[in-house]
Amino acid sequence: MSTLRRVWRFLGRMGVASSLLFLLLLFSLLGSLLPQLPPSIVGNPARRATWLAAARERWGPAIEGLYRWGFLTLSRFPLFVALLVLTALSTLSCTLSRWRAAWRQAFHRSLRFPAAHLPGSHTVTLPSLPAADLRAALEERGYRVRAASEGEVTCLRADRYGLSGLATLVTHLAVLLLVVAYGLSGWLGWRAEVAVGPGEVAAVGRGTGLAVRNDGFTVAHYPDGSVADYRAQVALLAGDRVVAEGVVRVNGPLRFRGLGVYLMGFREREGGGVLTLQVVHDPGEGVALAGGLLLLAGVTATVYLPHRWVIARLERGQTVLTVRSSGRDDGVEAELTALARELAGC
Amino acid sequence: MLTATYIFLWAALVLYGLHLLGGSDWAGWGGTGGAVAAWVVLTGGLAIRGLRAGHWPLTNRYEFGLCFLWALLAVHLLLEISAGERRWGGFGIGVAILVATTALAHPPGERAIYPLAPALRSVWLPIHGLTAAVGYGACGVGAGLALMRTVHPGGERGPKWPPVVSVERAMGRALGLGFPWLTLSILSGGIWAEVAWGRYWGWDPKESWSLVVWLGYLLFFHLRAVRGWRGRRLAGVVVAAFVLLYFGFVGIPALVRGIRLESLHGF
Numbered sequence: 001m002s003t004l005r006r007v008w009r010f011l012g013r014m015g016v017a018s019s020l021l022f023l024l025l026l027f028s029l030l031g032s033l034l035p036q037l038p039p040s041i042v043g044n045p046a047r048r049a050t051w052l053a054a055a056r057e058r059w060g061p062a063i064e065g066l067y068r069w070g071f072l073t074l075s076r077f078p079l080f081v082a083l084l085v086l087t088a089l090s091t092l093s094c095t096l097s098r099w100r101a102a103w104r105q106a107f108h109r110s111l112r113f114p115a116a117h118l119p120g121s122h123t124v125t126l127p128s129l130p131a132a133d134l135r136a137a138l139e140e141r142g143y144r145v146r147a148a149s150e151g152e153v154t155c156l157r158a159d160r161y162g163l164s165g166l167a168t169l170v171t172h173l174a175v176l177l178l179v180v181a182y183g184l185s186g187w188l189g190w191r192a193e194v195a196v197g198p199g200e201v202a203a204v205g206r207g208t209g210l211a212v213r214n215d216g217f218t219v220a221h222y223p224d225g226s227v228a229d230y231r232a233q234v235a236l237l238a239g240d241r242v243v244a245e246g247v248v249r250v251n252g253p254l255r256f257r258g259l260g261v262y263l264m265g266f267r268e269r270e271g272g273g274v275l276t277l278q279v280v281h282d283p284g285e286g287v288a289l290a291g292g293l294l295l296l297a298g299v300t301a302t303v304y305l306p307h308r309w310v311i312a313r314l315e316r317g318q319t320v321l322t323v324r325s326s327g328r329d330d331g332v333e334a335e336l337t338a339l340a341r342e343l344a345g346c
Numbered sequence: 347m348l349t350a351t352y353i354f355l356w357a358a359l360v361l362y363g364l365h366l367l368g369g370s371d372w373a374g375w376g377g378t379g380g381a382v383a384a385w386v387v388l389t390g391g392l393a394i395r396g397l398r399a400g401h402w403p404l405t406n407r408y409e410f411g412l413c414f415l416w417a418l419l420a421v422h423l424l425l426e427i428s429a430g431e432r433r434w435g436g437f438g439i440g441v442a443i444l445v446a447t448t449a450l451a452h453p454p455g456e457r458a459i460y461p462l463a464p465a466l467r468s469v470w471l472p473i474h475g476l477t478a479a480v481g482y483g484a485c486g487v488g489a490g491l492a493l494m495r496t497v498h499p500g501g502e503r504g505p506k507w508p509p510v511v512s513v514e515r516a517m518g519r520a521l522g523l524g525f526p527w528l529t530l531s532i533l534s535g536g537i538w539a540e541v542a543w544g545r546y547w548g549w550d551p552k553e554s555w556s557l558v559v560w561l562g563y564l565l566f567f568h569l570r571a572v573r574g575w576r577g578r579r580l581a582g583v584v585v586a587a588f589v590l591l592y593f594g595f596v597g598i599p600a601l602v603r604g605i606r607l608e609s610l611h612g613f
Binding site: 014017018021022024025028029031032033036038074075182185191222224226227228229230249250251252253260262264278280282285288289292293295296299300302303304 | 460468470525540543551552555
């Protein structure tokens with residue numbers, strides 16, 4: 001076996017995946033406990049210097065060393081990025097090694113009665129039963145039933161949530177997508193901060209050829225005088241032409257062809273408020289959303305809809321039922337007991 | 347409202363304890379009654395608070411603590427009804443008392459009703475807050491059961507303690523309920539952050555810690571399903587994961603204030 005193949009298999013081992021998860025957990029833990037340079041100012045030397053000076057004053061001179069060693073930008077720390085890449089590779093290796101079995105389990109299920117007791121399965125022997133009664137009882141419980149006969153022996157297989165074995169693959173794919181999204185956002189995304197006074201126009205830059213215009217800013221108040229909302233009327237210009245315009249609020253950006261214009265702050269000046277807007281281009285956004293939704297679907301299906309199957313062997317004098325489930329399904333034994341009780345009463 | 351809830355919770359704890367140690371049915375029913383009364387009072391109190399404020403009571407740590415407690419009691423009662431078992435009730439209520447004590451510890455200024463800040467005026471506030479509360483609540487119930495499993499005398503012989511297997515099953519069910527909700531809360535938080543700030547992940551201390559908690563519970567599912575962990579060892583992982591979750595709820599905001607970390611989160 002080549003070294004590359006050995007490394008690939010090693011990465012796909014559950015122990016390696018668990019260790020990587022644990023290391024990611026440690027990194028996240030560190031990232032929570034140490035002050036982190038906000039991503040919006042990482043690329044801005046002047047604002048970075050201001051932030052560091054304030055941080056030094058707040059937390060002491062140790063902050064310099066932490067910054068130099070990359071502890072204040074942990075999301076860009078090489079070891080963290082390497083961990084993410086390794087997690088992605090581990091997930092990929094794990095997925096590729098499992099997909100055949102998961103696919104077979106979902107679409108090509110065996111009708112044979114297991115020759116030996118399988119771990120995690122529960123078996124019960126009942127008096128002889130008509131196949132039709134058993135089929136009806138299983139179908140009533142939401143199982144899809146298939147049957148095959150050989151001589152005097154009938155084998156019956158019933159599956160519920162048969163496709164949920166694929167949920168693990170969906171979850172793994174979601175993790176991959178999230179890592180890809182993180183990479184796309186970090187490498188291809190950008191954010192530009194623009195300060196623009198009332199009636200003024202300021203260029204967005206970044207080769208967009210766009211500019212933003214501040215058409216007015218209002219602050220709404222509650223009856224007690226506290227701030228209810230900030231509303232900025234903003235226009236996005238390409239040359240002299242307005243390509244988009246609207247109200248920008250804290251939870252309401254202005255969107256235009258993959259760009260988002262966000263209200264980040266304002267300061268009072270004679271004649272109106274000077275807006276601080278952030279123009280964001282993030283190609284990882286959609287991928288992250290898709291990854292997040294797939295993750296939710298995968299996790300939910302794994303937890304709530306475990307694939308459970310019953311294999312019955314009906315022969316002269318007895319019926320042997322064995323129930324099994326994918327993963328850890330605590331309801332299997334109870335299901336078998338209830339089924340046996342119901343069939344015994346038939 | 348919280349004081350009444352608190353009294354009912356302590357009454358439920360004592361009665362559930364008597365039921366477990368003495369085996370008397372009336373005490374078990376009394377424990378359930380106490381938990382139901384606490385939940386009803388809390389539900390009413392939260393509804394009144396929301397109506398008075400004109401917004402969902404999810405805008406600060408105090409309000410979130412109340413919703414966390416509400417969800418914990420709801421999951422506790424649902425699990426009790428579906429399993430028909432009361433002997434583990436005291437452990438779930440113990441965790442509920444911990445959450446209620448934390449909420450009660452907030453000074454009156456933090457418990458007052460305030461108008462909704464501009465940053466919180468979003469449809470994502472109830473979605474993100476409620477999903478987190480349900481996830482936290484279910485994980486709280488799971489932690490109570492895990493705690494019971496760690497101190498369980500073992501075996502199936504003691505007539506007073508519920509069988510180990512049923513405690514483990516209930517623990518798995520509680521966490522199975524909580525984990526997708528935790529996932530949904532992180533996902534909805536990411537969507538909200540994108541709408542508000544133009545980024546779905548910003549390494550805010552609370553965000554990073556939610557990832558820590560999520561990874562902690564993911565580890566539980568992996569260790570159980572793939573490595574076959576069971577018993578006290580697995581229950582220990584659940585307790586540790588809940589310690590992480592609780593630190594995210596109480597410790598991270600304290601750190602944000604104490605060492606002045608920057609965070610956009612109100613709870």
